[in-house]
Amino acid sequence: MSNVKQTRLENFETLIQEAGGVAELARRCGYAKPAYLYQVRSQKPKPNGSVLQIGRRVAATLEKGMGKPAGWMDKKHRKPSSTATPTQPAASPANPVGLKIQAAGSDIRSVTLAVTGASGFPYALRLLECLLAAGKTVYLLCSSAAREVALLESGITLPENPQELQSILSERFQAASGRLFVFGEQEWRAPIASGTAAADAMIICPASMGTVAALAHGISDNLIERAADVCIKEKRPMIVVPRETPLSAIHLENMLKLAQNGCTILPAAPAFYHKPQSLADMVDFLCARILDQLRIPHTLINKWGS
Numbered sequence: 001m002s003n004v005k006q007t008r009l010e011n012f013e014t015l016i017q018e019a020g021g022v023a024e025l026a027r028r029c030g031y032a033k034p035a036y037l038y039q040v041r042s043q044k045p046k047p048n049g050s051v052l053q054i055g056r057r058v059a060a061t062l063e064k065g066m067g068k069p070a071g072w073m074d075k076k077h078r079k080p081s082s083t084a085t086p087t088q089p090a091a092s093p094a095n096p097v098g099l100k101i102q103a104a105g106s107d108i109r110s111v112t113l114a115v116t117g118a119s120g121f122p123y124a125l126r127l128l129e130c131l132l133a134a135g136k137t138v139y140l141l142c143s144s145a146a147r148e149v150a151l152l153e154s155g156i157t158l159p160e161n162p163q164e165l166q167s168i169l170s171e172r173f174q175a176a177s178g179r180l181f182v183f184g185e186q187e188w189r190a191p192i193a194s195g196t197a198a199a200d201a202m203i204i205c206p207a208s209m210g211t212v213a214a215l216a217h218g219i220s221d222n223l224i225e226r227a228a229d230v231c232i233k234e235k236r237p238m239i240v241v242p243r244e245t246p247l248s249a250i251h252l253e254n255m256l257k258l259a260q261n262g263c264t265i266l267p268a269a270p271a272f273y274h275k276p277q278s279l280a281d282m283v284d285f286l287c288a289r290i291l292d293q294l295r296i297p298h299t300l301i302n303k304w305g306s
């Protein structure tokens with residue numbers, strides 16, 4: 001491979017790091033789907049045996065999308081220092097918050113991510129991407145109401161069949177084999193239904209008031225409720241991201257009960273002090289707060305004061 005092609009591939013990796021993942025890089029550079037960039041990264045051979053490479057046109061698109069000067073992709077750059085702290089990422093005009101996922105530093109190796117039918121599906125999708133990018137094993141559960149909300153809010157059809165959903169999402173986020181498992185609502189034999197094999201932590205994001213009520217009363221009518229019940233009884237970290245407004249006394253009492261039982265109630269309440277420039281920035285703010293709770297390092301946004 002010519003030197004410039006090798007250099008472009010190295011710089012491509014740097015941009016993936018800066019963007020916080022291939023999907024985010026694709027989004028920032030205006031690609032409707034990240035598939036092409038994933039293929040370049042995996043160096044998949046084409047049917048004629050040649051390997052996908054980064055041509056000048058694609059290089060220019062990446063430079064523009066990430067706010068780099070023309071020709072940046074063709075030059076060697078010094079690698080970012082490995083001693084840089086996750087809270088002080090390099091910012092760039094296209095990435096003012098220095099968005100980047102880092103893999104090391106948390107005791108949490110596996111997470112159950114339950115997505116229920118409250119508004120806020122984009123949070124769940126981004127969180128899944130972040131957890132996989134951080135090398136965590138994810139057990140994903142979606143309620144049927146969540147599938148409806150996903151279609152309405154993000155135009156994404158989530159198939160009811162767990163295997164189908166698993167393969168679509170594994171492909172979308174290029175999850176390594178054995179990293180993403182999707183279970184159906186009634187799959188009582190799933191490992192997360194038992195305290196002996198529960199994940200290290202659980203996140204319910206977004207959490208509907210219906211699911212919050214079920215958890216507060218120990219109802220285990222579906223796998224989301226059962227996995228949460230297990231997590232609470234086993235005293236594992238449990239983060240509930242409720243979304244409703246206004247909140248009735250019933251909602252508040254249920255959330256109080258969960259908080260008294262060790263759950264972290266982390267409302268889906270975006271902030272403005274980090275000066276979000278886009279909806280994606282607002283989504284990242286919430287995902288950053290959730291990852292912080294599990295001490296999963298990230299640089300989705302700068303910490304206050306850094």
Ligand SMILES: Cc1cc2nc3c(=O)[nH]c(=O)nc-3n(C[C@H](O)[C@H](O)[C@H](O)COP(=O)(O)O)c2cc1C
Pocket residue numbers: 115116117118119143144145146148149152207208209210211243244
């Ligand atoms: C588009 C849409 C948005 C909804 N938003 C909320 C919400 O923000 N909070 C909430 O508690 N319920 C919301 N709901 C209602 C829940 O989906 C409904 O109560 C459902 O039974 C929850 O089931 P689940 O907890 O099994 O997902 C919404 C429903 C739809 C279709």
